[in-house]
Amino acid sequence: MKSIKDTNFKGRKALVRVDFNVPMDENKKITDDTRIRESLPTIEKLLNDGAAVILMAHFGRPKKGGFEPELTLQPVAEYLAQVLGRPVQFTQSLLGEGKAEEMAAELKAGEVMLLENIRFYPGETKGDEALAKQLAQLGDCYVNDAFGAAHREHSSTATIAKFFPNDKYFGLLMENEVVNLEKLMHNAPRPFTAIIGGSKVSSKIGILENLIDKVDNMIIIGGMRYTFTKALGGKIGNSICEDDKMDLALELMKKMEAHGVKYYLPVDSVIGDKFGNDANTQIVPSGEVPDGWESMDCGPESCKAIRDIIMASKTILWNGPAGVFELSTFAKGTNHIAQSVADACKQGCFAAVGGGDSVAAVKQMGLADQMSYVSTGGGAMLEYLEGKVLPGIKAIQD
Numbered sequence: 579m580k581s582i583k584d585t586n587f588k589g590r591k592a593l594v595r596v597d598f599n600v601p602m603d604e605n606k607k608i609t610d611d612t613r614i615r616e617s618l619p620t621i622e623k624l625l626n627d628g629a630a631v632i633l634m635a636h637f638g639r640p641k642k643g644g645f646e647p648e649l650t651l652q653p654v655a656e657y658l659a660q661v662l663g664r665p666v667q668f669t670q671s672l673l674g675e676g677k678a679e680e681m682a683a684e685l686k687a688g689e690v691m692l693l694e695n696i697r698f699y700p701g702e703t704k705g706d707e708a709l710a711k712q713l714a715q716l717g718d719c720y721v722n723d724a725f726g727a728a729h730r731e732h733s734s735t736a737t738i739a740k741f742f743p744n745d746k747y748f749g750l751l752m753e754n755e756v757v758n759l760e761k762l763m764h765n766a767p768r769p770f771t772a773i774i775g776g777s778k779v780s781s782k783i784g785i786l787e788n789l790i791d792k793v794d795n796m797i798i799i800g801g802m803r804y805t806f807t808k809a810l811g812g813k814i815g816n817s818i819c820e821d822d823k824m825d826l827a828l829e830l831m832k833k834m835e836a837h838g839v840k841y842y843l844p845v846d847s848v849i850g851d852k853f854g855n856d857a858n859t860q861i862v863p864s865g866e867v868p869d870g871w872e873s874m875d876c877g878p879e880s881c882k883a884i885r886d887i888i889m890a891s892k893t894i895l896w897n898g899p900a901g902v903f904e905l906s907t908f909a910k911g912t913n914h915i916a917q918s919v920a921d922a923c924k925q926g927c928f929a930a931v932g933g934g935d936s937v938a939a940v941k942q943m944g945l946a947d948q949m950s951y952v953s954t955g956g957g958a959m960l961e962y963l964e965g966k967v968l969p970g971i972k973a974i975q976d
Contacts, residue, residue, distance in 0.1 A: 579753060582748070585747065592632065593634065595724045597636075617749070617751055618661065619750045621633070635654070637650075649698075658692065666690045678693060704732075709733040714741035726957075729961045731969035755955065763963070766792070768794055770794050772894075773896040774798055774802075776800045776898035779823045779827060783826065794839065794840065796842070808821075810865070817847075848876070884918065889922055889925070894929040898935060903939055927950075933960065
């Protein structure tokens with residue numbers, strides 16, 4: 579793996595792709611700066627070497643092509659200057675207008691510049707070679723530190739690497755993600771437990787199938803478990819279910835049995851008569867949800883059983899919540915898993931957490947720093963765990 583750790587960048591102009599697609603409130607205040615903070619070690623390593631650093635990032639999904647004021651990266655540039663403790667040069671003018679090129683050409687060692695939202699160029703998401711060449715002319719080496727965008731074959735994440743055949747590197751965040759995911763997929767201490775949740779089986783088929791020959795235990799939680807419960811003949815009321823995936827659910831269970839994987843479906847559920855914190859609730863066996871009621875969380879028996887499996891594990895992968903955790907009434911199951919995984923880590927277990935909702939849950943509970951590894955890339959991590967080749971990684975390794 580070609581890492582920046584092994585190179586000195588003194589006197590170089592480093593073009594760095596970062597993932598600054600961070601959540602903001604209506605006043606353009608950043609509400610979660612994790613992705614920015616996770617990129618700091620890479621930026622600081624380059625600056626300490628004596629490099630000039632030109633950052634590329636995207637924000638949101640621009641639709642028009644060209645500048646869109648509501649999706650400018652200016653608030654990110656201002657925030658980055660605060661956390662870096664040094665000025666960050668920024669212009670809202672785009673490449674081709676002269677200003678950005680001029681600033682990049684004049685950037686000196688120890689200085690930082692952030693380009694405007696890279697998705698303002700329609701060619702970015704198409705992997706356009708002309709745009710990649712235009713970007714490549716700004717620097718003399720390329721560093722990809724945007725794991726959250728590594729599954730995209732875009733100009734700034736993949737195509738650009740062609741223009742730096744001998745000068746392309748993984749940033750420290752990207753390297754950390756790849757090292758931890760490789761450990762998970764090829765070198766995990768046993769017993770290995772995967773906890774997979776989310777609302778739909780269809781979005782997790784790839785990960786379930788790719789993990790069958792790697793794990794000892796598979797815990798299936800969230801709304802997707804009701805496709806399994808119904809396939810087994812259970813009554814699920816108004817709970818979410820993909821009827822067209824029930825045969826697949828049965829097939830997956832057969833495959834797990836054939837590979838000696840113990841799978842666990844929660845035995846009881848917290849159900850509600852409507853979607854809201856003020857819903858009437860009751861606890862019922864998972865396959866006995868009355869009509870008009872919907873399962874919203876794991877019940878106490880399930881939480882206890884899941885904790886027992888977690889505490890007996892040496893490796894844990896958690897992707898997806900146990901229920902509708904954004905409603906506090908139905909957050910107990912997800913919070914219980916988060917605490918159990920943190921407790922297992924204290925015993926020396928290696929635990930990886932990925933996917934927006936699971937990551938949000940461990941952060942909400944203040945447990946993120948107790949996990950072995952929290953991924954910054956939801957979609958990218960999912961595709962990696964499905965066994966797909968990520969274009970952003972392949973471009974550096976080629």
